[in-house]
Amino acid sequence: MxxxxxxxxxxxxxxxxxxxxxxxxxxxxxxxxxxxxxxxxxxxxxxxxxxxxxxxxxxxxxxxxxxxxxxxxxxxxxxxxxxxxxxxxxxxxxxxxxxxxxxxxxxxxxxxxxxxxxxxxxxGADGDVRCPGALTPLGTASRVQGGYRITHSWVSASGCDLGTHFMGLARIDADDGGTLVQLLVDIGDCSIEDDWFVMGMRGTGSKRVTVTDLFVPDHRVLVVSGMARGAEPLDADVPLHENSMYSGLIGPFLIGETAAVAVGAARGALDIYEELLLTKKSMAPPFRERCHDPVAQQYYGEALSLVLTAEAAMVKSGEDYMAFAQAAKHEGTPFDTAKGLQLTMIAQRCVELSWQAIDLIYRTAGTTASAKQGMPIGRILRNIAVLRTHPVLQRENTAIQLAKLKLLDRVA
Missing domain, CATH: 1.10.540.10 (Acyl-CoA dehydrogenase/oxidase, N-terminal domain)
Structure with missing residues (x-):
């Protein structure tokens, strides 16, 4: 309060x-x-x-x-x-x-x-806030006295059904699109339409959120830049909070939180695979559980190594984020683009390691365990296949950007 x-x-x-x-x-x-x-x-x-x-x-x-x-x-x-x-x-x-x-x-x-x-x-009085958000399509907010007015629909607002508030990205009208703002509104001022009909990640409820002729006061408008995974606030000064975590780069964290989902899903697929190998019998004599089959052991070991590596990298990237933020706040060492790209690249690689593990499990678990309707391994594969389509998880562009910074800076 x-x-x-x-x-x-x-x-x-x-x-x-x-x-x-x-x-x-x-x-x-x-x-x-x-x-x-x-x-x-x-x-x-x-x-x-x-x-x-x-x-x-x-x-x-x-x-x-x-x-x-x-x-x-x-x-x-x-x-x-x-x-x-x-x-x-x-x-x-x-x-x-x-x-x-x-x-x-x-x-x-x-x-x-x-x-x-x-x-x-x-x-408010109890801290009970859940604030989903969406970036696209970019809205247009008109300047009025004391704030902005907007009518717009954003898509893919994951978790909007359980939200108390909502953040939507918009440009300022009559500003040549140069200024982007994140508008913070009450979810009660929004309407939600289910247009999220997809092959995977259906349960995220990433629906369309619409506001109509809504006034948003100045203090609920944050000036940001870019449309990557979470528009980056222009002002890194956070006087209200001493914890340096709150003044670090937003984008790499938001990409990391996505990657953590893929890594956890891969571990979940491995759990199911392990249960299957311990209980399902081989189709050939002596009809022992598949866990005794050296080929199945190799499959499991390879999947486990992929998951363990991704888990370790995710945790280390979280620790690195905190170290970068602390160094920036207390030592004046910038939490710069290169560090942000480094964290992003690690997160993207964790997604790929997770996908490799899930794909291996799906291919070798058997048709009934993987492809039959309603089976959890198939659901996990579909979900992470959809997750991998997110534009910010395409690692090729990150690799080029980071390579330019590392190599061309030395040439210069």
């Missing part, structure tokens, strides 16, 4: 955390404990085109949308590596639920760039 001090400045009254003694370890254990519910709900999630309400309730109660939410607003303010670890565990049980939890649960980093009064306003 917020109030005005005698000198007219804004005084922020810290909100209580739902569980002040919650630790990273306990939260990770809680995510693992959700796995049976998540696995059992996969079919319902996909068929209904949204995360089931019982799962949403468990995520809210468990504090999974408060992982990187500022402590002053009732969040736990855990680090990026912890966030990635938890998302991998949730996606291990259900990749669609992992996607929604990651995207919605990661947005407090972006919300921390809005003015202090805006943050105090949206977090």
């Amino acid at each position: 917020a109030s005005l001090a005698a000198d007219g400045s804004l005084r922020i009254q810290p909100l209580p955390q739902p569980e002040p003694d919650l630790t990273q370890k306990r939260l990770l254990e809680r995510a693992r404990a959700l796995r049976p519910l998540l696995r059992a709900s996969q079919g319902e999630c996909e068929s209904n085109g949204r995360v089931p309400q019982a799962v949403v309730d468990a995520l809210i109660k468990g504090g999974f949308f408060r992982i990187v939410q500022p402590r002053v607003f009732g969040g736990y303010e855990f680090d990026i590596a912890t966030f990635y670890r938890v998302i991998m565990e949730i996606a291990r049980g259900c990749s669609e639920t992992g996607w929604v939890t990651s995207l919605v649960g990661g947005h407090p980093l972006l919300l921390s760039r809005y003015p202090a009064e805006t943050q105090a306003e949206i977090y």
Whole structure:
């Protein structure tokens, strides 16, 4: 909550955390404990085109949308590596639920760039905020007294069904498209239309969100640049929050949260594969469980090595993000484009490692286990196939950009 001090400045009254003694370890254990519910709900999630309400309730109660939410607003303010670890565990049980939890649960980093009064306003008295967003198609906001007015529809707004707020990207009318802004609105001022009919990731509920002749006040408008995975705020100064995590580059983190979903999904596929190899018998004498077959052992070992490598890289990239942000804030070492591209490239590679593991499992598990309608291995493959189509996960462009920085700078 917020109030005005005698000198007219804004005084922020810290909100209580739902569980002040919650630790990273306990939260990770809680995510693992959700796995049976998540696995059992996969079919319902996909068929209904949204995360089931019982799962949403468990995520809210468990504090999974408060992982990187500022402590002053009732969040736990855990680090990026912890966030990635938890998302991998949730996606291990259900990749669609992992996607929604990651995207919605990661947005407090972006919300921390809005003015202090805006943050105090949206977090309210209890800090219960879930803010999905969408970038495309780019809207057009008209300047009016005290703010902006806009009528627009954004697509692919993952998790909009469980949101309390929404962020949409727009350009400023009569500004030659040079200024981009992130508009923060109440979800109650939006209408939601289900146009998300896809072969995979159906359960993310990435639907169309529309606002009609909506007034957005100045303090709910954030000037940003670019249309990559999360438009980058122009102002890196975050005076309200001491934690350097809130002043780091937004784009690499948002790409990392996507990659964590793919890595968790690969681990989930490996869980199912392991169960299959331990229980399904060979088609040839002596008809022993497939886990005794050296070829099956090789398949499993290769898939395991891919998943383990991706998991380790994701956690290390989260640790690197925190180190880059801390060095920028306390030592003056820039968290620059090269560092951002480095983190992005690692995340993109983790997606590819995960895909290789999932593809291997799908090909070798058997037709019934993989291709039969409703089987979880097939669902995971479809989901991550769709995830891989996201423009920001195409690693070729990242490789070119980073190579130019590393090589041509030396030539110059």
